[in-house]
Amino acid sequence: MNKLSRRDFIASTGIGLTCWVSGVGVLLSPQQAQAAAIPLETLTDTQATTLGALGNALVPGARNAGLVQYVDNQLGVDNTLLILKYLGVDNAAMPGFYRTALDSAYGHCQNLFQTTPLKLTAAQAHRWAGSIAGGADSSWRGPPAGFFFFVVRADACDVVFGSRQGTEDIGAPFMAHIEPTEPW
């Protein structure tokens, strides 16, 4: 797939992630967007790697399932699919919600282990996530750490368990009336 510029990346129509590749609209799953290294629209690289690391610590497989691409893409649309929509946060406030909390999560990782989220061992990542669930520390800024934990965990569950594959992987029948276009 051709390398894309940020300018080429447009908001989702709500069915997968719609990207422009060489002037042609292409529908990608978050997983495909991750594999294709589609540029991010809202999150910085550090925020994105922090989100991927935290999501993976909470729900193994979330990073490869395209958690970062899903969240970043849905922060740029009017009628978002993010669970945050149900939790009393305005659409316009959602980018700031994630950015500020991810910066805090990155800082909390530094405070705990003097390293970046990407370099954490599995045990450290688990402890980091658990500490965020418990309120992190006084340097935390943005939404309450425990609430942010819940939201990222829910986002990660959406991309891992929300598809036919993810549902059937835990032994539950998917039983779609209308089969979702990739991936949901």
Added chain:
Amino acid sequence: MVGVSNGTASTPAYDTIVVGSGASGSIVAAALAAAGQSVLILEAGPRRELAELTSSQLFARRLKWSGAPVEEEGNHTIGHGFNAGFGAGGSALHHYGVWPRLHSNDFDVLSKHGKNLDWPIGYEDLRPYYDAVQSDVGLSGDAEAEIWRPQGAPYPLPPLPVFKQGKVIDRGFRAMGLSTAPIPMAINSIPNNGAPGCTYDGWCDAGCPIGALKNPLVTHLARAQKLGVDIRYDAQVSRVLMSSDAQRVAKGVEYFDSHGAKHTVNAATVVIAAFAVQSVRILLNSQYADGVAVGDRGAKLGRYLMTHPGCTVFGLFKDPTDPHLGPTGGQLICHDHYDDKTAIKDSFGSYQWLIANAVKPNGLLGYANSRPDIFGAELKPFMQRAAKHIGNMLYVGEDSSSAENRILLSDRRDKFGVPIARTIHNAGPEQDAQLAFAMAEGKQIFRAAGATEVWTGPRAPIHIMGGAVMGSDPELSVTNDLGKVHHTDNLYVVGPSTFPTSGAVNPTFTVSALAYRTAEHLASKN
């Protein structure tokens, strides 16, 4: 305030404008069109088609409110983003089809107990409309098994089946001497009116594309369209235009289209059916010439905002439960605690159990999020176990009608420059006591049913009601019993806004019965 109409006389373009295409608006529109009226529906959200109701917890979120932000304050916020719909069919497009009736003791709470409010009508006034709606729509249920059910015609369709989850949890109710019955549902248990029977795959929350669950796209909105009702989508009504030379007369509405262009349209009658919060917001943004908001002569507009306190009990059972099967709204219902509102110490009100809801892995109501304390490598084993053995049931409690719980206008404005809604809702100690009692009972029921692990979720707001309550006294209410706004001649509100009390049942059946009653009145004015 947005501004005041200049009062220019004009010929009504329509007999009736209906603001909103949900359960109540589509009922009124269809009935008036059938009576020969010209009717326009203005819907704030987009057109919806059955073919776009994809089976996905994520896609389901597109059906929820996506219009102007709603500010929420208090210790029990109303959950507007979860409870309100957006687009054709309104909130009824994603509703679960749970249609119990209010009980007779829900209508005279103030008179009997000195709390909350009275309705200006009683159950017997509404009963024929409940019967008419259930015959028209086609409800499934077992009236005899509902030993608590108020008088009314039997259901036209047999009850929906009870699957393993329901049977397992029912053991606990029986062990504790409690009664259950199949939930009365606006879901086909057998093919009916050209729609197939339910396939029990638990995707109700995403909207039912086969029409087995009676959402407006297959009931009254479809009927309205066939009868020639005009519908304009992406039309956000900002205010009602009042005639300045005859202050009691609504002459039409002002709305913005998706491009931000402002329009006015006139009608002989205006019906606001924009769900609880937006209906009130429209009235608060509308003014008489003296600056008072339309409907607020008694200073009650926006007050008595209500939401049912809800909480889910979860459990893991040794027996297989097939939790993916059945309707999202549940399989069984228990109203044993409904008819004595004073039975629980330090509490007041009724409550119901909705038992054995079909549940998905993800989503706000999914089992993954029922245990946020489990993460990392422990999560998948839990998910695998839950996929086969989880059971759940939902407590739905009665809210109080408190004047302090209310809808106001915020200082903030939407993209059209119209003030957005600000809501304040707090639960009091009586709701806290009832919730505590119910959770203790729920855990006991699950243990009696054989659950090896039991836990409960957080208190959540379910449904939104009030804000433009009906009443006999114009100083104490916003509308009369037909939804006509006091001190106006031709402006009506339908939908859950007009409920003076919440009861403890899902509101769509009552919303529909009230809308039938208002529609009958308006049609008779022809």
